[in-house]
Amino acid sequence: MAYENIQTLLDKYFEGSSSLAEEKQLKKYFQEEEVPPEWEAYKVLFVWQVEEQDLNLPTGFENKILGQIEAQQQVGFVRRFLRHPLSRAAAIIFLMTGMWWAYQTDSQQIETGVTAEINWDQYQPKTKEEALTITRNAMLMLSKELNKGTARVAKEVVKVRQLGRVD
Amino acid sequence: MVLLLLGAVSGLSAQANAIDKYFKQYVDDENFSVVYIGPTLFKWMKKLGQEDSSDDRDSETDAVIKAVEDAQGLRILTTDENPRRYYDEAKAKINTKEYELLMTVRSKNGDNVEFLGKHNGDAIEELLLMSIGKENFVLLSLVGLLDLEKISKIADEIEE
Numbered sequence: 432m433a434y435e436n437i438q439t440l441l442d443k444y445f446e447g448s449s450s451l452a453e454e455k456q457l458k459k460y461f462q463e464e465e466v467p468p469e470w471e472a473y474k475v476l477f478v479w480q481v482e483e484q485d486l487n488l489p490t491g492f493e494n495k496i497l498g499q500i501e502a503q504q505q506v507g508f509v510r511r512f513l514r515h516p517l518s519r520a521a522a523i524i525f526l527m528t529g530m531w532w533a534y535q536t537d538s539q540q541i542e543t544g545v546t547a548e549i550n551w552d553q554y555q556p557k558t559k560e561e562a563l564t565i566t567r568n569a570m571l572m573l574s575k576e577l578n579k580g581t582a583r584v585a586k587e588v589v590k591v592r593q594l595g596r597v598d
Numbered sequence: 599m600v601l602l603l604l605g606a607v608s609g610l611s612a613q614a615n616a617i618d619k620y621f622k623q624y625v626d627d628e629n630f631s632v633v634y635i636g637p638t639l640f641k642w643m644k645k646l647g648q649e650d651s652s653d654d655r656d657s658e659t660d661a662v663i664k665a666v667e668d669a670q671g672l673r674i675l676t677t678d679e680n681p682r683r684y685y686d687e688a689k690a691k692i693n694t695k696e697y698e699l700l701m702t703v704r705s706k707n708g709d710n711v712e713f714l715g716k717h718n719g720d721a722i723e724e725l726l727l728m729s730i731g732k733e734n735f736v737l738l739s740l741v742g743l744l745d746l747e748k749i750s751k752i753a754d755e756i757e758e
Contacts, residue, residue, distance in 0.1 A: 549622055549625055551634045551636065551671075551673070552634070552636065554625075554632045554633055554634035555634050555635065555636055555639065556633070556635070556639075559639065559642055562635050562639045562642075562643075563643060563646075563659070563662075565633055565635065565672075565674075566635055566639075566643065566662060566666060566672060567658070567659060567662045569672060569674060569738060569740075570662045570665055570666065570749065570752050571658070571662070571752055571753065572727075572729075572738075573725070573727060573738070573740070573749055573752075574665075574749050574750055574751070574752035574753035575753045576703055576711045576713070576727065576729070577701070577713065577746065577749060577750050577753075578750055578753045578754075579703050579711075580701040580702070580703040580711075580713070581701075581750065583703065
């Protein structure tokens with residue numbers, strides 16, 4: 432192709448007035464033929480365009496992208512769910528039910544555990560007389576301490592009364 | 599609101615058998631001596647009280663029998679190892695909403711006795727004593743329908 436022709440086509444291309452057929456001619460020229468040094472830079476431009484056109488997406492690319500988008504949409508759904516007042520109420524009810532269940536289980540363990548696990552009978556005295564002596568001493572201690580406290584309270588009441596008395 | 603609800607549930611949980619939890623923990627502790635008088639022995643004592651007291655039984659024993667005629671169980675735990683630690687621990691563990699502090703007797707020598715009661719209406723269904731001295735710590739629980747006046751009269755019988 433004549434130098435002048437190519438120059439004309441190039442001028443039209445950079446002015447934006449070239450037709451598709453003319454652009455095709457340019458691409459073909461720069462791809463196939465030896466170009467003068469002053470057009471070497473244009474060769475890169477037109478060859479790159481051709482290479483880019485030949486690029487194809489790898490197989491499965493579309494499915495991969497769609498999968499990623501779907502995963503992002505699922506996260507969005509959970510956030511949207513928790514944002515709704517009714518959903519929050521449902522979450523609280525669910526939490527409370529769980530705690531109630533845990534409490535019930537705990538209570539049952541305590542109730543059955545105390546009577547079932549501790550065999551108190553093994554700590555009983557061997558004879559009735561011994562039991563009476565232990566009870567007697569324990570009750571005596573209780574009684575003494577109880578009276579000690581009561582006597583002290585009575586003493587304090589007398590003191591308070593004396594303080595309040597005007598002679 | 600959630601925090602309030604959480605508090606209510608944990609409160610319920612804490613109230614359940616706090617005293618039995620305490621006993622359970624120390625019954626197997628080698629540092630404690632454990633004694634238990636059960637309902638069968640109390641029934642025997644009640645029967646003994648209904649018989650003639652003409653023999654060798656003194657008035658003090660009679661007063662004891664009268665005081666425990668409706669008792670169901672007496673549990674005593676004592677230790678002379680680290681009494682202060684166990685006393686503080688027991689005080690912290692017992693739920694004061696369930697067990698009302700009836701009386702505290704503090705002596706000049708550092709001895710301290712606390713009476714706690716578990717009420718059922720006007721009646722006391724459990725009397726709990728926690729006592730600490732220089733040498734030992736005593737935890738005593740008396741369960742049943744209890745009359746404090748009858749218990750108080752036992753000591754009077756000795757003094758007379």
